[in-house]
Amino acid sequence: MAGGPKALPSTGPHSLRDMPHPLAGSSSEEAVGGDSTPSPDLLMARSFGDKDLILPNGGTPAGTSSPASSSSLLNRLQLDDDIDGETRDLFVIVDDPKKHVCTMETYITYRITTKSTRVEFDLPEYSVRRRYQDFDWLRSKLEESQPTHLIPPLPEKFVVKGVVDRFSEEFVETRRKALDKFLKRITDHPVLSFNEHFNVFLTAKDLNAYKKQGIALLTRMGESVKHVTGGYKLRTRPLEFAAIGDYLDTFALKLGTIDRIAQRIIKEEIEYLVELREYGPVYSTWSALEGELAEPLEGVSACIGNCSTALEELTDDMTEDFLPVLREYILYSDSMKSVLKKRDQVQAEYEAKLEAVALRKEDRPKVPADVEKCQDRMECFNADLKADMERWQNNKRQDFRQLLMGMADKNIQYYEKCLMAWESIIPLLQEKQEAK
Amino acid sequence: MEQAPRDPERQLQPAPLEPLGCPDAGLGAAVGKEAAGAGEEDSGVDTMTHNNFWLKKIEISVSEAEKRTGRNAMNMQETYTAYLIETRSVEHTDGQSVLTDSLWRRYSEFELLRNYLLVYYPHIVVPPLPEKRAEFVWHKLSADNMDPDFVERRRIGLENFLLRIASHPILCRDKIFYLFLTQEGNWKETVNETGFQLKADSRLKALNATFRVKNPDKRFTDLKHYSDELQSVISHLLRVRARVADRLYGVYKVHGNYGRVFSEWSAIEKEMGDGLQSAGHHMDVYASSIDDILEDEEHYADQLKEYLFYAEALRAVCRKHELMQYDLEMAAQDLASKKQQCEELATGTVRTFSLKGMTTKLFGQETPEQREARIKVLEEQINEGEQQLKSKNLEGREFVKNAWADIKLCSHADQYVQKGNSSLDQC
Numbered sequence: 001m002a003g004g005p006k007a008l009p010s011t012g013p014h015s016l017r018d019m020p021h022p023l024a025g026s027s028s029e030e031a032v033g034g035d036s037t038p039s040p041d042l043l044m045a046r047s048f049g050d051k052d053l054i055l056p057n058g059g060t061p062a063g064t065s066s067p068a069s070s071s072s073l074l075n076r077l078q079l080d081d082d083i084d085g086e087t088r089d090l091f092v093i094v095d096d097p098k099k100h101v102c103t104m105e106t107y108i109t110y111r112i113t114t115k116s117t118r119v120e121f122d123l124p125e126y127s128v129r130r131r132y133q134d135f136d137w138l139r140s141k142l143e144e145s146q147p148t149h150l151i152p153p154l155p156e157k158f159v160v161k162g163v164v165d166r167f168s169e170e171f172v173e174t175r176r177k178a179l180d181k182f183l184k185r186i187t188d189h190p191v192l193s194f195n196e197h198f199n200v201f202l203t204a205k206d207l208n209a210y211k212k213q214g215i216a217l218l219t220r221m222g223e224s225v226k227h228v229t230g231g232y233k234l235r236t237r238p239l240e241f242a243a244i245g246d247y248l249d250t251f252a253l254k255l256g257t258i259d260r261i262a263q264r265i266i267k268e269e270i271e272y273l274v275e276l277r278e279y280g281p282v283y284s285t286w287s288a289l290e291g292e293l294a295e296p297l298e299g300v301s302a303c304i305g306n307c308s309t310a311l312e313e314l315t316d317d318m319t320e321d322f323l324p325v326l327r328e329y330i331l332y333s334d335s336m337k338s339v340l341k342k343r344d345q346v347q348a349e350y351e352a353k354l355e356a357v358a359l360r361k362e363d364r365p366k367v368p369a370d371v372e373k374c375q376d377r378m379e380c381f382n383a384d385l386k387a388d389m390e391r392w393q394n395n396k397r398q399d400f401r402q403l404l405m406g407m408a409d410k411n412i413q414y415y416e417k418c419l420m421a422w423e424s425i426i427p428l429l430q431e432k433q434e435a436k
Numbered sequence: 437m438e439q440a441p442r443d444p445e446r447q448l449q450p451a452p453l454e455p456l457g458c459p460d461a462g463l464g465a466a467v468g469k470e471a472a473g474a475g476e477e478d479s480g481v482d483t484m485t486h487n488n489f490w491l492k493k494i495e496i497s498v499s500e501a502e503k504r505t506g507r508n509a510m511n512m513q514e515t516y517t518a519y520l521i522e523t524r525s526v527e528h529t530d531g532q533s534v535l536t537d538s539l540w541r542r543y544s545e546f547e548l549l550r551n552y553l554l555v556y557y558p559h560i561v562v563p564p565l566p567e568k569r570a571e572f573v574w575h576k577l578s579a580d581n582m583d584p585d586f587v588e589r590r591r592i593g594l595e596n597f598l599l600r601i602a603s604h605p606i607l608c609r610d611k612i613f614y615l616f617l618t619q620e621g622n623w624k625e626t627v628n629e630t631g632f633q634l635k636a637d638s639r640l641k642a643l644n645a646t647f648r649v650k651n652p653d654k655r656f657t658d659l660k661h662y663s664d665e666l667q668s669v670i671s672h673l674l675r676v677r678a679r680v681a682d683r684l685y686g687v688y689k690v691h692g693n694y695g696r697v698f699s700e701w702s703a704i705e706k707e708m709g710d711g712l713q714s715a716g717h718h719m720d721v722y723a724s725s726i727d728d729i730l731e732d733e734e735h736y737a738d739q740l741k742e743y744l745f746y747a748e749a750l751r752a753v754c755r756k757h758e759l760m761q762y763d764l765e766m767a768a769q770d771l772a773s774k775k776q777q778c779e780e781l782a783t784g785t786v787r788t789f790s791l792k793g794m795t796t797k798l799f800g801q802e803t804p805e806q807r808e809a810r811i812k813v814l815e816e817q818i819n820e821g822e823q824q825l826k827s828k829n830l831e832g833r834e835f836v837k838n839a840w841a842d843i844k845l846c847s848h849a850d851q852y853v854q855k856g857n858s859s860l861d862q863c
Contacts, residue, residue, distance in 0.1 A: 247704055254701040261693045268690055272683035279676045286669045289662065397708055404715060 090116040092187050092202065094180035097172045098129075107131050108172055110179060114202045120194065126203045132157070134207055135179055141197040142186070147342055148384040149192060150392055152185035153331035154178070155324070170316075174324050181328070185395070191384075232348035237340075241382075244389060245340050252333040259326045262318065269315045273308055280304035299425040310417035317410045325403050329396070336392070343381050350374035495524040495533055496602055496617065498595035501587045502540070517587055518542050519594055523617050539620035543568065546594055548627055549616050553607060555632040558756045559839035560607060563600035564745030566593025572674040572737065574681035574730070585731055589738055596742075606842075637759060647762040653836050660754035663747040670744045677737060681730050692723030753839050760835055764828045771821035778814040781807060 096111040109129040117124065135154055142151045155178035159166055166172075186192045200210050237245065280301045287297035353371045500520040508514045518540040524533035546565055553562045570586055580586065598617075601607045612630070615623055698716030702709045 250704050251701075254697055254704075257697045258694070258701075261690065261697065264693075265687065265690050268683065268686040272680065272687055275676060275680045275683050279673075279680050282669060282673045282676055286666075286673065289665050289669065400708065401711075404711075 089118050090114070090187050090193055092183045094176055094183060097176050099167060106167070108167070108175075110176055112183070112202060120199055121203065123203075128202065128204065128207075130201070130207065132175070132179075134201065135182065137207075137211060138197060138201045139182075142192060142195060145195060145197060146192060147339070148381040149189070150332075150336050150339055150385070150388040151192070152182050153328055153335055154182055155328070156331075170320055174320055178324060178328060188395075189388075189391070232345055232352050234344040234348040234351075237344060238347075241340060241343065241385075245337065248333045248337050248340075252330050255326050255330050255333075259323060259330070262323055262326070266315050266318055269311060273311050273315070276304060276308045276311065280308065296425070296429050299428045303421045303425050306421035307418045310414050310421075313417075314410055314414040318407070321410075322403065322407055325399065329399075332392075339385065343378075343385055346374070346378045346381050350378045494536070494602070495526060496595070496598045497522050497524075498591050498598065501591050503582070504542075515582065516542050517582070517590075519591060521598070521617060537618045539618075541616070541620075543590070543594075545616070545624065546597065548624065549613065550597075551636075552612055552627050552630065552632045553601070553610065554752065555636045556610070556630075557607060559753060559835045560604070560842050561746070561749045561753055561839075562607070563597050563604075564742060564749055565597055566590045566738070567741060567745075572678045572741075574678040574685070585734065589734060593738065593742075637756070647758060649758055649761045650765055652758060652761050655840065656754045656757045656836070660751055660758070663751040663754065666747040667744055667751070670740055670747065674737060674740055674744070677733075677740075681733060685726055685730060688723050688726035690723075691719050694719035695723070753842075757832075757835060757839060760828070760832050764825070764832050767821065767825050767828055771818065771825055774814055774818050774821060778811060778818060781811050781814065 091114070093113045094110050095113070097108050098111075100107055100109060109131045112126075112128050112130055114121070114126040114128075115124060132154075136157060139151060139154055142149075155175050159171070164171055186195075186198055192198065201207065204210050236242075280303075283297045283301035283304070287294040287301065290297060350371070353374055357368060357371055498519050499522050502518050502520070503515060504518050505513060505515050519542070520538065520540055522535060523537040525536045526533045543565075547568070550562060550565055553560070566589065569581065570583075601613055607613065612627055615626060619626070695716045698712045698719065702712035702716065705712060
């Protein structure tokens with residue numbers, strides 16, 4: 001488990017239909033395996049379809065769900081020689097939220113579509129429906145079964161009823177995006193993506209049956225899990241892990257501050273919007289008093305109206321696209337810090353046992369088996385964690401690049417809309433001046 | 437032609453200056469110059485010079501502002517701003533301008549000039565002054581009269597005021613105005629000596645008092661309504677604009693908070709460090725850009741305020757008409773009742789109930805001599821009344837004619853283009 005396969009390359013935001021045939025020539029491989037970062041607005045796009053399918057490190061999966069294209073995809077993938085020696089062979093999409101009204105409760109399910117050539121999957125394609133609880137279950141299982149790895153965060157479980165409408169379009173869409181991200185991060189992970197619970201989650205028709213069965217599974221695994229949560233205390237964290245811990249602390253703190261500032265900005269922008277919505281119509285009132293000036297004044301009123309609409313779009317985008325990512329990374333940091341603590345536990349256990357052996361002062365040539373096992377476990381944990389951290393850092397850079405550029409782009413678009421609105425009334429005003 | 441002069445002193449030609457090509461007789465001529473005079477109320481010396489005779493001869497500018505301390509009427513220390521007014525006469529031949537006069541005036545002196553003009557030229561829409569105190573402020577800081585930006589905008593407003601008076605065919609010839617530009621010391625005393633405060637109609641101060649006028653000139657009534665509504669809508673506009681500016685300021689300034697946190701974040705990152713640092717810097721720049729943006733917008737607000745004050749001045753003229761008409765109608769009524777009284781006395785019939793009639797019945801009739809005396813008094817009063825009525829009628833008609841001409845002078849719609857252009861900058 002140590003080391004593990006390298007991070008998957010970014011394939012760029014091309015639809016596979018646009019990609020040249022792999023056998024067409026060497027230049028085509030660069031088109032497929034390039035390191036281009038996708039343009040930020042693809043992340044922000046709200047329409048379903050190819051644009052949504054940006055993976056954390058920039059790859060895109062197959063386009064549509066029609067059998068013809070997926071088989072051609074598989075053809076290409078089988079013949080394709082990836083630069084890093086890796087082939088993308090698993091694609092997962094979360095979409096199509098639907099509301100279910102039952103006697104006991106109302107809830108939302110999402111469609112999970114999986115396409116894969118991996119042997120672990122019996123069929124090349126699956127489509128199942130899952131609700132948030134199922135995702136929550138999956139995450140717990142992953143945490144249990146892969147304690148040495150960083151498990152991606154889920155969007156928050158609880159929402160304050162009355163403040164947030166759980167069934168509003170915006171809320172559901174925000175959640176869907178986060179759930180999609182969650183699965184894609186797992187898909188990208190060289191170890192987690194092969195996890196059997198993950199497989200079942202993606203494929204099983206009846207997940208609940210499996211969940212019940214899984215309790216038995218838990219008892220068998222219980223032993224190793226218990227070990228990880230044993231009550232040993234570590235004296236000092238090794239430097240490199242201490243550095244990671246400090247980094248995560250500061251990182252989460254800064255993100256928290258940015259989140260608060262962003263919320264404050266949105267609040268101020270909304271208050272500005274309220275005033276603008278009163279301001280524009282006053283020009284209309286004035287225009288009703290006037291003769292020659294009526295048209296230009298009405299024009300100004302309409303112009304301000306357009307600016308108001310543009311501002312509203314900006315604040316919506318910030319709320320729906322910017323804030324959730326910040327929060328996701330804060331949750332991520334928190335879960336990562338727990339993993340660090342677990343690692344400390346494993347090291348502590350090892351050191352304790354080692355000390356115990358040393359204290360026994362027996363002249364044994366070799367270290368007892370269980371101490372060796374502890375050492376192994378610790379070294380595996382360290383290796384897994386380091387690999388995951390590096391992967392996480394890369395993905396984090398990509399994600400934030402997209403996020404911040406997206407924010408900048410949205411702001412630019414807002415100003416461009418305003419500029420256009422004002423420029424459109426210049427001719428109206430100039431014509432009046434010339435008439436004089 | 438101005439109103440029948442009640443005070444010969446105030447109406448003088450500005451002697452030392454060049455003879456005006458300006459109309460010197462007959463209102464008709466002044467009205468005829470409407471085309472030449474129109475458009476003069478724009479800000480900026482350029483648009484004014486080429487259309488008006490007066491300004492070809494002289495240039496007026498309020499070129500500087502200075503903070504001063506002195507003692508006020510109550511002998512207390514006060515700080516105020518003085519403005520330098522420079523007058524230049526332009527030589528025909530080489531177009532060179534020579535500084536002829538230069539003096540310092542403070543805002544209260546401008547106010548005095550305007551109040552004087554309001555009284556002596558009631559039918560003229562007297563150009564407005566920039567506001568006395570900063571109103572419609574969007575940020576607490578701007579309420580300070582000593583704020584350099586406020587002082588600068590006021591300087592421009594005062595210059596416009598003087599230029600507009602100078603370009604007005606009637607007002608430009610006023611002696612007090614001339615002295616305002618040329619005689620630094622003693623000017624206040626000179627103005628007060630005209631006794632204009634006594635002539636001021638105190639009823640004008642009661643803006644909302646209604647006077648039941650039976651036959652007002654409909655044009656004036658309509659105009660008064662228009663100016664009321666215009667004032668109302670522009671005030672509303674200015675208030676909301678101030679709130680909009682306030683909120684916009686908040687939005688920009690909160691972005692400034694990003695500056696620090698991005699900088700702190702960049703410290704813990706390797707590859708991302710430079711980018712984040714740069715982002716933080718740009719957020720700081722963004723946050724500080726709002727100050728200039730909003731300062732520019734103040735100029736737009738100033739133009740709106742000009743409209744507001746002009747509407748006020750317009751309303752004042754309409755009001756004066758109303759009051760005049762009211763006085764006229766009252767005088768006519770009074771005359772009619774006196775005539776009736778006279779008739780009753782002469783014929784001995786009492787048609788209407790009167791105190792005199794009652795007392796006569798109670799205490800006996802008066803002697804024929806007494807009656808004669810009273811009839812005589814009444815007849816005199818009637819005569820006076822008729823004279824008054826005639827002159828009031830004349831006055832009223834003159835007023836209406838002059839005022840309407842002046843209103844025509846003011847009405848032009850191309851200032852809004854400037855307004856529109858400055859709105860663009862705010863975007």
